[in-house]
Amino acid sequence: MRNRKRVGWHRYINGVIISTVVTVLFILIPLYWLIASSLKAPLSVGNSPPSYGPTPFSFANYKNAFVGYDFGIYFRNSIIVTLATTALVLILGTLAGYALGRLPMRGKFTTLVVLLIISVFPAVAVLAPLYLLMRDIGWLNSYQGLILPYTAFNLPFAIWILRNYMLGIPKEMEETGRIDGAGALRTVWTIILPQALPGLFTAGIFCFTACWTEFLMALTFNNSNNFRTIPVGIADFGGNFQVPYGTIFAASVVATVPIGILVFIFRKFVVSGLTSGAVKG
Amino acid sequence: MATVSLQNINKVYENGFHAVKDLSVDIADGEFMVLVGPSGCGKTTALRMIAGLEDITSGILRIDGKEANDETPKERDIAMVFQNYALYPHMTVAENIGFALKLRKLPKDQLNAKVKEAADILGLTDWLDRKPGQLSGGQRQRVAMGRAIVREPSVFLMDEPLSNLDAKLRVQMRAEVQRIQRRIGVATVYVTHDQIEAMTMGDRVTVLRSGVLQQVDTPQNLYDNPDNVFVAAFIGSPAQNLYDAALTEGARSLKLGSQEILLPEAVRTKRPALASYAGKDVVVGMRPEHLPAAKPGETGPTLVGDVNLIEALGSELVVHFTIDAHRVIAEGALDKDEAEAVGAGEGVARVEAKTPVKVGDRMTFAIDIEDMQFFDTQTGLAIRG
Numbered sequence: 001m002r003n004r005k006r007v008g009w010h011r012y013i014n015g016v017i018i019s020t021v022v023t024v025l026f027i028l029i030p031l032y033w034l035i036a037s038s039l040k041a042p043l044s045v046g047n048s049p050p051s052y053g054p055t056p057f058s059f060a061n062y063k064n065a066f067v068g069y070d071f072g073i074y075f076r077n078s079i080i081v082t083l084a085t086t087a088l089v090l091i092l093g094t095l096a097g098y099a100l101g102r103l104p105m106r107g108k109f110t111t112l113v114v115l116l117i118i119s120v121f122p123a124v125a126v127l128a129p130l131y132l133l134m135r136d137i138g139w140l141n142s143y144q145g146l147i148l149p150y151t152a153f154n155l156p157f158a159i160w161i162l163r164n165y166m167l168g169i170p171k172e173m174e175e176t177g178r179i180d181g182a183g184a185l186r187t188v189w190t191i192i193l194p195q196a197l198p199g200l201f202t203a204g205i206f207c208f209t210a211c212w213t214e215f216l217m218a219l220t221f222n223n224s225n226n227f228r229t230i231p232v233g234i235a236d237f238g239g240n241f242q243v244p245y246g247t248i249f250a251a252s253v254v255a256t257v258p259i260g261i262l263v264f265i266f267r268k269f270v271v272s273g274l275t276s277g278a279v280k281g
Numbered sequence: 282m283a284t285v286s287l288q289n290i291n292k293v294y295e296n297g298f299h300a301v302k303d304l305s306v307d308i309a310d311g312e313f314m315v316l317v318g319p320s321g322c323g324k325t326t327a328l329r330m331i332a333g334l335e336d337i338t339s340g341i342l343r344i345d346g347k348e349a350n351d352e353t354p355k356e357r358d359i360a361m362v363f364q365n366y367a368l369y370p371h372m373t374v375a376e377n378i379g380f381a382l383k384l385r386k387l388p389k390d391q392l393n394a395k396v397k398e399a400a401d402i403l404g405l406t407d408w409l410d411r412k413p414g415q416l417s418g419g420q421r422q423r424v425a426m427g428r429a430i431v432r433e434p435s436v437f438l439m440d441e442p443l444s445n446l447d448a449k450l451r452v453q454m455r456a457e458v459q460r461i462q463r464r465i466g467v468a469t470v471y472v473t474h475d476q477i478e479a480m481t482m483g484d485r486v487t488v489l490r491s492g493v494l495q496q497v498d499t500p501q502n503l504y505d506n507p508d509n510v511f512v513a514a515f516i517g518s519p520a521q522n523l524y525d526a527a528l529t530e531g532a533r534s535l536k537l538g539s540q541e542i543l544l545p546e547a548v549r550t551k552r553p554a555l556a557s558y559a560g561k562d563v564v565v566g567m568r569p570e571h572l573p574a575a576k577p578g579e580t581g582p583t584l585v586g587d588v589n590l591i592e593a594l595g596s597e598l599v600v601h602f603t604i605d606a607h608r609v610i611a612e613g614a615l616d617k618d619e620a621e622a623v624g625a626g627e628g629v630a631r632v633e634a635k636t637p638v639k640v641g642d643r644m645t646f647a648i649d650i651e652d653m654q655f656f657d658t659q660t661g662l663a664i665r666g
Binding site for chain 1: 332333334353354355359360361363365367369370371380381384385428432
């Protein structure tokens with residue numbers, strides 16, 4: 001077999017690098033197209049042949065999303081619903097994860113399996129009964145009408161992540177805390193939780209993303225303009241005879257920003273959070 | 282400053298496992314007590330019961346004379362150093378050391394002064410702002426010590442604190458832990474499975490096996506006068522040579538395989554109890570250093586063995602030999618690999634470095650018969666009196 005050493009740029013050509021580049025392009029090109037198109041003048045978005053850069057450059061689409069449509073309201077609604085859900089999921093998930101991961105109790109395994117089943121339950125199956133329930137208790141077109149089911153659907157996964165993360169923390173941490181004189185809550189708050197932060201970030205980001213992009217329930221429960229979230233709001237852009245692609249693109253870019261920022265800040269934690277507990281428990 | 286007293290302490294786990302059986306030990310104020318035994322002997326469980334991390338099934342634990350069975354770890358005023366140190370990874374060295382004081386709501390200036398004092402004792406002053414992850418194993422170990430001493434507890438508990446260090450550092454830290462303990466003068470319970478650590482560090486040593494107390498004594502007494510075959514085999518490195526043997530009529534001599542060793546009159550008068558074993562089987566123990574090479578024309582009792590391995594340590598030779606007697610292995614005294622390596626009639630002798638001997642030789646050892654130890658075959662107890 002010939003084993004000639006590749007020199008110059010040739011040495012960068014191998015299967016791994018090529019497939020990496022193809023994968024990255026596969027993800028980046030639509031994203032680029034989204035951003036570039038959002039920055040074009042509204043009427044030139046659909047030009048043929050298309051212009052590959054944002055020319056002619058314009059912020060008109062962004063202005064239109066916020067002024068022409070109520071994107072500001074949708075953004076606010078999404079923020080409220082998502083943040084409230086994430087906070088609830090993290091608080092409950094931390095306590096449940098701690099209990100399931102570190103406290104001696106009966107029925108842990110059963111609880112975990114039930115949680116897993118719930119987390120893979122298709123949302124569409126419970127949509128109709130939930131709608132009736134929400135209507136009866138008057139929660140249609142409200143924030144809590146989304147926050148509660150979102151919490152229910154995201155909590156199991158968060159508990160699993162947090163429980164796995166907590167499993168990896170040595171039990172001596174609590175024992176040494178007890179000897180030092182820390183009570184149960186103090187131990188969780190000052191000793192365990194800081195060490196579980198990566199798990200918390202991971203669970204938080206997953207929950208945030210899921211709520212931020214949820215469409216089905218948001219569409220079904222909240223159809224008043226004042227309570228619409230971003231995915232539903234964007235889908236309703238335009239009317240019978242026109243689809244304002246430029247405005248939709250601009251709104252989508254704005255909608256992506258929070259998730260982008262979150263992932264960028266916490267990317268290290270997310271990776272470590274996902275891999276921890278991989279060999280234990 | 283306090284004493285610790287364990288009275289008939291038992292630990293039975295929910296699954297029925299009886300980890301500690303009727304353990305009674307008294308630890309004096311300022312004493313360095315080592316709990317030693319093979320893994321699974323209940324020594325860590327005993328320590329955790331003293332700490333309050335494990336419930337006591339029955340028996341009474343007293344700390345400073347006061348019953349402590351139902352007290353929380355905090356109320357017992359103890360400090361514990363764990364095998365893996367259990368440092369808080371998100372806190373700096375200073376925060377780690379000061380955490381317990383912070384929980385006691387000590388004013389900040391006092392807290393800082395105490396942390397600094399502890400850091401001075403341990404040579405950690407330059408590292409106070411580091412996180413544990415940035416420290417070496419030895420430094421982490423010292424932080425763990427610092428966290429314990431800063432609280433000025435009445436009892437120190439240490440669970441194999443040196444076992445994660447490499448061999449050289451371990452020897453160094455052994456001395457350091459002792460130095461700190463002497464300086465602070467607090468009663469200390471130190472758990473280890475390493476009998477060398479036990480021998481070198483303890484004022485007294487408690488030997489446990491399968492949850493049962495074997496002997497409590499000073500290291501030298503354990504070595505010289507073990508109460509039973511297990512202690513005889515467990516304490517000492519290389520391990521003691523223990524063989525099945527038979528005393529002849531009148532206990533005048535000892536049959537060791539095909540060899541007969543005369544017991545001088547002096548030995549028999551010193552150990553009158555041997556007379557009752559005349560004509561019976563016994564277990565004899567000979568320390569490796571009590572088997573020097575026989576000089577030409579040796580008149581005293583001797584032992585002849587076939588040399589199969591020689592370890593030259595520079596200062597001495599460790600000669601491994603076999604004889605045709607049955608070697609006694611006390612269960613659990615040696616770890617598995619050691620026990621497998623020890624053949625039927627294996628023995629070890631420590632002889633002078635310049636002794637002319639090579640593998641395959643038939644070598645004659647002089648027996649230091651005064652120091653020979655005798656045990657009952659049935660009970661395994663030392664034959665005394």
